[in-house]
Amino acid sequence: MNTAFLSLGTNMGDREGNLREALRLLTKTDHLHVKKMSSIYETAPVGYLDQGSFLNCVVQVECEQSADELLEICMQVEQTLGRVRDIRWGPRCIDLDILLFNHDNIESEKLIIPHPRMHERGFVLVPLVEIDPQGVHPVLQRSLQDLVKQQREGIQLWKQVESVEEFVHFGN
Numbered sequence: 128m129n130t131a132f133l134s135l136g137t138n139m140g141d142r143e144g145n146l147r148e149a150l151r152l153l154t155k156t157d158h159l160h161v162k163k164m165s166s167i168y169e170t171a172p173v174g175y176l177d178q179g180s181f182l183n184c185v186v187q188v189e190c191e192q193s194a195d196e197l198l199e200i201c202m203q204v205e206q207t208l209g210r211v212r213d214i215r216w217g218p219r220c221i222d223l224d225i226l227l228f229n230h231d232n233i234e235s236e237k238l239i240i241p242h243p244r245m246h247e248r249g250f251v252l253v254p255l256v257e258i259d260p261q262g263v264h265p266v267l268q269r270s271l272q273d274l275v276k277q278q279r280e281g282i283q284l285w286k287q288v289e290s291v292e293e294f295v296h297f298g299n
């Protein structure tokens with residue numbers, strides 16, 4: 128069994144509905160269990176600034192799939208929600224990134240884990256540290272608590288979430 132952390136982000140259309148739908152699809156996936164979900168944060172755009180604010184969250188999953196298979200699942204969810212690749216770092220109805228996969232360090236053509244920009248992104252670190260407060264970045268060998276310092280600017284708590292099931296099925 129593998130443990131992975133996924134980041135979800137959206138800044139187009141019904142942002143909360145996009146998160147709910149993406150998580151509904153993930154929770155329906157065989158041999159994959161969403162163990163924890165962070166709160167949802169509203170975050171200022173990073174990279175390409177001329178776009179609306181994002182909703183971001185992080186989930187912890189346990190799965191039998193390999194990292195490559197998990198990437199396929201994430202891309203399938205993005206496609207189902209109708210993501211169109213356009214501007215780099217630009218607006219998107221849903222983006223799913225694999226942040227961590229066990230403590231593995233993977234560098235292939237299509238997959239880099241830990242996610243190469245996670246340690247400098249408040250919109251990733253704030254929700255991640257919420258559900259993995261004792262976590263350590265396996266390559267930098269620095270605690271997530273340490274990395275998140277000075278990365279909280281532009282990150283606002285938007286909705287507290289009790290559990291992924293409640294969020295997906297009852298709209299929390």
Ligand SMILES: Nc1ncnc2c1ncn2[C@@H]1O[C@H](COP(=O)(O)OP(=O)(O)OP(=O)(O)O)[C@@H](O)[C@H]1O
Nearest residue numbers: 215216222223224225226237238239240241242244
């Ligand atoms: N850890 C990872 N998680 C998800 N995709 C990854 C990862 N590492 C590499 N990739 C590759 O990145 C490609 C492009 O991803 P995407 O278009 O979502 O990038 P982005 O979200 O715009 O930017 P960023 O990578 O900075 O978040 C994917 O097709 C995938 O092959």
Ligand SMILES: Nc1nc2c(c(=O)[nH]1)N=C(CO)CN2
Nearest residue numbers: 136170171172173181216250
């Ligand atoms: N606040 C925020 N900014 C972003 C995000 C995101 O999810 N949240 N995703 C990006 C591309 O991965 C680029 N910029």
